[in-house]
Amino acid sequence: MSDLEARLESWRAVRAWLGWQQKLAERAINELEAELAAEAVRWPPPPPPDWKLESIRTGSGPKALRVHVGDCAMSGGKPLGREEARRMLAEGVEPCPYCSPENALGMTS
Numbered sequence: 677m678s679d680l681e682a683r684l685e686s687w688r689a690v691r692a693w694l695g696w697q698q699k700l701a702e703r704a705i706n707e708l709e710a711e712l713a714a715e716a717v718r719w720p721p722p723p724p725p726d727w728k729l730e731s732i733r734t735g736s737g738p739k740a741l742r743v744h745v746g747d748c749a750m751s752g753g754k755p756l757g758r759e760e761a762r763r764m765l766a767e768g769v770e771p772c773p774y775c776s777p778e779n780a781l782g783m784t785s
Contacts, residue, residue: 724747727756728753728755729742730751740769742772743756747775750774
């Protein structure tokens with residue numbers, strides 16, 4: 677066997693070994709993805725907060741913009757407690773015009 681043939685055989689062996697390793701990696705990935713999917717079913721996501729605060733960043737820090745009902749799609753804001761949401765609305769933070777948190781909090785006039 678010539679030197680070129682020996683080198684070719686060596687590289688073919690490397691290719692076969694890498695193919696075997698790739699199959700092992702694929703199997704491990706598939707098993708882990710299946711475990712994650714099963715875990716996601718066992719542990720559903722937590723419920724949304726009851727209330728949320730939408731804010732923006734300013735030069736002096738965050739500024740409160742609107743209070744939202746917790747499942748409002750218009751905000752991904754910070755979770756708030758009921759009393760904190762009531763206090764912020766009473767202090768003049770604008771309620772969301774879509775989800776109307778002031779109604780849900782019983783603060784309509």
